[in-house]
Amino acid sequence: MKHSLIMSLTSFKRLFFFLPLFAVIASCQKNVNHDLGGPEHNLTINFKAQVDTIPLEYGKTYHNFFNEPYTVSAFKFYIHGIHFINTETEAIFEVAKDRYDLVDFADSASSSIKIGVLPGKYNRIAFTVGVDSARNVSGAQTGALDPTKGMFWTWNTGYIMAKLEGNSPVASTPNNAFEYHIGGFRTGENVVEKITLLFPYTSLVDLQPNKTSDLYITTNLSAWFHNPHDIRISENPVSMTPGPLAVQIAENYRKMFSVAQILNEP
Amino acid sequence: MVFFTNACKKNGSGNGAATTPLEFKIPDGFPEPVYKFEGNPPTQEGFELGKKLFYDGKLSKDGNFPCASCHQQFAGFATLDHDLSHGFNNQFTTRNAPGLYNLVWHDQLHWDGGIANLEVQPLAPITAPNEMAEDLTNVIEKLKQDADYPRMFNAAFGSDEINSQKMLLALAQFMGMMTSADSKYDRMKRGEATFNQQEQAGYEIFKQKCTSCHAEPLFTDFSYRNTGIPLNQTIKDYGRLRITNRAEDSLKFKVPSLRNVFLSYPYGHDGRFPSIGSMLDHYNAGVQQSTTLDPLLRNGISIDFNERYYLVQFLGTLTDSTFINDKRFAP
Numbered sequence A: 001m002k003h004s005l006i007m008s009l010t011s012f013k014r015l016f017f018f019l020p021l022f023a024v025i026a027s028c029q030k031n032v033n034h035d036l037g038g039p040e041h042n043l044t045i046n047f048k049a050q051v052d053t054i055p056l057e058y059g060k061t062y063h064n065f066f067n068e069p070y071t072v073s074a075f076k077f078y079i080h081g082i083h084f085i086n087t088e089t090e091a092i093f094e095v096a097k098d099r100y101d102l103v104d105f106a107d108s109a110s111s112s113i114k115i116g117v118l119p120g121k122y123n124r125i126a127f128t129v130g131v132d133s134a135r136n137v138s139g140a141q142t143g144a145l146d147p148t149k150g151m152f153w154t155w156n157t158g159y160i161m162a163k164l165e166g167n168s169p170v171a172s173t174p175n176n177a178f179e180y181h182i183g184g185f186r187t188g189e190n191v192v193e194k195i196t197l198l199f200p201y202t203s204l205v206d207l208q209p210n211k212t213s214d215l216y217i218t219t220n221l222s223a224w225f226h227n228p229h230d231i232r233i234s235e236n237p238v239s240m241t242p243g244p245l246a247v248q249i250a251e252n253y254r255k256m257f258s259v260a261q262i263l264n265e266p
Numbered sequence B: 001m002v003f004f005t006n007a008c009k010k011n012g013s014g015n016g017a018a019t020t021p022l023e024f025k026i027p028d029g030f031p032e033p034v035y036k037f038e039g040n041p042p043t044q045e046g047f048e049l050g051k052k053l054f055y056d057g058k059l060s061k062d063g064n065f066p067c068a069s070c071h072q073q074f075a076g077f078a079t080l081d082h083d084l085s086h087g088f089n090n091q092f093t094t095r096n097a098p099g100l101y102n103l104v105w106h107d108q109l110h111w112d113g114g115i116a117n118l119e120v121q122p123l124a125p126i127t128a129p130n131e132m133a134e135d136l137t138n139v140i141e142k143l144k145q146d147a148d149y150p151r152m153f154n155a156a157f158g159s160d161e162i163n164s165q166k167m168l169l170a171l172a173q174f175m176g177m178m179t180s181a182d183s184k185y186d187r188m189k190r191g192e193a194t195f196n197q198q199e200q201a202g203y204e205i206f207k208q209k210c211t212s213c214h215a216e217p218l219f220t221d222f223s224y225r226n227t228g229i230p231l232n233q234t235i236k237d238y239g240r241l242r243i244t245n246r247a248e249d250s251l252k253f254k255v256p257s258l259r260n261v262f263l264s265y266p267y268g269h270d271g272r273f274p275s276i277g278s279m280l281d282h283y284n285a286g287v288q289q290s291t292t293l294d295p296l297l298r299n300g301i302s303i304d305f306n307e308r309y310y311l312v313q314f315l316g317t318l319t320d321s322t323f324i325n326d327k328r329f330a331p
Helices: A002-028 A221-225 A244-253 B002-010 B044-054 B123-127 B136-145 B149-157 B164-176 B184-189 B197-209 B276-286 B305-316
Strands: A043-051 A069-086 A091-094 A100-104 A112-115 A120-122 A124-129 A158-167 A177-183 A193-198 A205-207 A213-220 A257-264
Touching (some): A043 A221, A069 A112, A069 A120, A091 A120, A177 A244, A193 A244, A221 A244, B044 B149, B136 B149, B136 B164, B149 B164, B276 B305
Parallel strands (some): A043 A213
Antiparallel strands (some): A043 A112, A069 A100, A069 A158, A120 A205, A124 A193, A158 A177, A213 A257
16 A cells, blocks of 8 residues: 555656656647547638628728728738637637637638637637737747748838738829738737637537537628728828837727637537 | 747757757857847758858849848958948948848847847848848749759758748858957957057047947947937938837937947948048047937047047957858858
């Protein structure tokens, strides 16, 4: 009895000795850092770009809140720090912190983010739009953060967190282009927006072991132009640097997300 | 812990490739570097790859502008005798190319400090339309098509996959290893050389009038200051203001190191001072008052004729012949 107690204590110590090492290795894995008891990817977040209630089509003319006509040629943004939350059980599942996704509506594959989530019931999703300040200054990155993605400022280094480009006859720029490249991570010009989304009434992510769930998030780009800040293309066709205009636009677009639908595989 | 985390983040060296580690030595009396090669441990193979990239015109649009076109070893990796550097299609840049050495001690790079990490610095000149003028994706494509690079990336990083991150890590290894710490000044500090009377007199004046900004041993305190150089009306470069958007940063530029200063003329952020003498004349009598002028320069710095002579003698001891002749950094 005594002997076995000593043995188990020794094993216990060994466990503790190795635990930090395991933690480090696990944190290196890009996608999943939990044993989910199932497939690596069991949940898909599908971002759908809309202009109010109409699915976005590049090149088609829409009108913003100020009735300014415009077309869209690029719409993309970074997502990271995804959390699934159950406010009743207080369960929180955090997707690997070092995972970054670039949602680019020109590329349907990138607007569906496949992740591994611990099976269970969740009634909220939270995520960050943008790239956290630490990763803005920590040197050469790869994957979604590779500067070849065109989302990195080279002269005032830092990531473009979100980008909206198009044309509008009211823009007094070459080719009537409007370009909103929204970035900035330093105090006073930080545009990293933390978003928490409720689910439609009675809907839950109810993810069963070895099953999948699909979450559909509507991304309404009309939000960029209005509430709480009035952004008229005629007055501000270009935002290309960190600063007050970029902060205003980010405070507008943080409202562009809403969960439209959740499909749980029974 | 830190090492593991970063090693994973950067997909750094190793991965089965047999690499030869390179030791980065902090010279006696130097502080801890800011760039610590975390996740990017220098290796012989990474360094050699970085050197090839540094001297390769493929990183520019027309092949004519490698990094080395503006950063010449004999000039302490600045551009000798050019106020403004030249770039693609016969264009001027807007600033004087800074010397490249002791870069790992810089918390930010460029005259305006716009670059927050040594690893991403090369992206600025590669993509600037008046410098190397190339698209980053094209650069990576050219490297993939090259006869040598796949082998060299494999040797350095354990896989022949070529991407922008590995290119930048290799360049950071090459540039980060450029330590200049073997001038006569350094040898004097180590007790291996002695200053003559004139150099010593200059050193005393320097400590009295210059080190509040050009702090030893790196000869810069890495701060941004308005030294009373009037705005260049054709370039309209307001320096750090462009980065911070703060009015108090108008006309502020990074304090340059004075190491190898004899080799890197002309001087000033736009190279308007052709000689050390004209630079000292500026401090003595040319400082222009403005709201953001550095408080230390409200009355300029009085430097009389004799002091000027001795200061120049001292500044000559900052030339590091070992560094500019170091074959490790030569093409």
